[in-house]
Amino acid sequence: MNKSGKFYGIGVGPGDPTLITMKAAQILSKVDMVIAPAADKESLALKIARPYINCKVIEMNFPMISNKNKLNDIWDKNVKIIQEILKEGNDTAFITLGDPMIYSTYTYILSRLCGYEAETIPGITSFCAAASKVNIPIAEGDAPFAVIPVKDKKLLEKTLKDFDNVVLMKISRNYDDVVKVLKENGFCAVLVTHCGQEDEKIEFDLDKYLGRGVSYLSLIIAWRDKK
Amino acid sequence: MNKSGKFYGIGVGPGDPTLITMKAAQILSKVDMVIAPAADKESLALKIARPYINCKVIEMNFPMISNKNKLNDIWDKNVKIIQEILKEGNDTAFITLGDPMIYSTYTYILSRLCGYEAETIPGITSFCAAASKVNIPIAEGDAPFAVIPVKDKKLLEKTLKDFDNVVLMKISRNYDDVVKVLKENGFCAVLVTHCGQEDEKIEFDLDKYLGRGVSYLSLIIAWRDKK
Known part of the structure; x- marks a missing residue:
């Protein structure tokens, strides 16, 4: 029997192809197969990886649905x-934003994927790219920071009491609440949408999108106003 | 008068030169001047950037001293x-791990550096590189995570009550305390030292370094044991 292929998980970064x-580019250029998340148009991850x-x-x-059984079935089928593919001896890269x-x-x-050799290649996170874009540090010195996919308003409130530096992800689900809680807790913030892409938006006036919503690929970097 | 040069802050990643x-490599190859943090031997950041x-x-x-006045003087002098250099029209890159x-x-x-054009290029963080190296996620789904440069045992204890996923940085200052608090709070953990470098160490048995200390470039990824 042939040797199984190696499985690579490759972070392609936040959106800016550069x-x-x-390492990611080098591995993409030598594998036998690439697996990309499907999208309506070409996936952003694939667009970044394509030249290599x-x-x-x-x-x-990989649909974003809340039915866990259905989701499990889809994952099992994909795995x-x-x-x-691996059994046939193909080195295979799974790309991810x-x-x-x-x-x-x-x-x-x-x-x-038990029993297969796997190597993961880290990628630039969206929050690091966003912080660089606006030249605002995520944290300095000995300050801790928290990264929160905002689901629960209560958890957000609690975290803003305990931390002076936070990154808020997945904010499109409850944007108006997020803005309200940030204000109530005396935080400054910047909203970054589609960081590094052609339609990138940077907005310090978070009120601008109240009632209008923001894209799924949006995040907020926030810090306690110490004035 | 000539136009001032542009200032670039460039993240060169955690240690693995690949x-x-x-973008970082491309900018490094075209600037007029590179500023690197000094070290006893060649700095790791410079070693990574050198080929470009x-x-x-x-x-x-940039000495690591606690006297804030002295530190401010040194920073002011460096700035x-x-x-x-910028006034003379040199595009200048400051590299950082x-x-x-x-x-x-x-x-x-x-x-x-007020009044000068500045652009920051993000880099792979040490904690993303470490998580990839051990194939252990930092956080999944809607789980928040906290990154803590451990200074205060009390802050660590509080954070472990509130978060199931934490990254602990600067642990060389009080390693034994960190290990004790993680255990008391039922956390699993992995210690990664010099990630991606020749002398990289990965250790799941944190007790091994009790009383012996760990290097400055060490971190712990920890998650609540849900068994």
Whole structure:
């Protein structure tokens, strides 16, 4: 029997194609197969990775649905396809936006892929790219910081009591609440949407989007106003 | 009068030279001057950046001392040197390990450099690189996470009550306390030292270094044991 292929999880960074690492580009250029998350148009991750890819690409569907059983079935099916590809001896790269170890579908795949050699290549996170773009530090010195995918208004309130530096992710789900709680707790903030992409938006006046909503690929960097 | 040069803050990543981004390498190759933090031997940041540099390098001393007045004087002096270089029209890159917006000397320079055009290039953080190396996610789904440079045992204890996922930085200052508090709060953890460098160490048995200490470039990724 042939040796199984190696599985790579590759972070391609936040959106700006030049923020891919040398290592990610080098591995993409030598693997036998690339798996990309499917999207309506070409996925952003695939757009970034495309110039380095010399092999077949499979677009795989990972829908954002809340039904856990349905989701599990889809993941299991996708993992089976990946296992078949690996068994045939193909080195295979799974590409993911940002960093593979922070809020990525990749870790769910990885945890189901027992018995195969796997290597993960880190990527620039969206919050590091956003902080660089606005030249505002996420944290300095000995200050801790928290990263919160905002789901629960209560958790956000609690965290803003305890931390002076926070990054808020997945804010499109309850943007108006987020803005209100930040204000009530005396935080300054900047909203960054589609960081590094052509339609990037940077907004310090968070009220501007109240009642209008923001895109899924938005985040807020916030810090306690010490004036 | 000539136009002033542009100031770049460049994250060169955590230590593995292949984890530098395309953008960082490209800017390093075109600037007129590079400023690197001085070290006893060649600084790690400079070692990573060296292959891309085609210009003069100035090594600048940023001592880790606690006397704030002394530190301010040194920073002011260093910033003056950088301003002189920029005034002469030199595009100048300041290189920094990891990401420039997370616990980097760069942000102290940037905040003193009013009136000059500045662009920051994000880098792979040490904690993303470490998580990838051990294939352990920092956070999944809607789980928040906290990053703590451990100074205060009390703050650590509080954070471990509130978060299931934490990254602990600067742990060399009080390693034994950190290990004790993690255990008391039922956390699993992995210690990663010199991630991506030749002398990298990965250790799941944190007791091994009790009483012996760990290097400054060490961090812990920890998660609540849900068994």
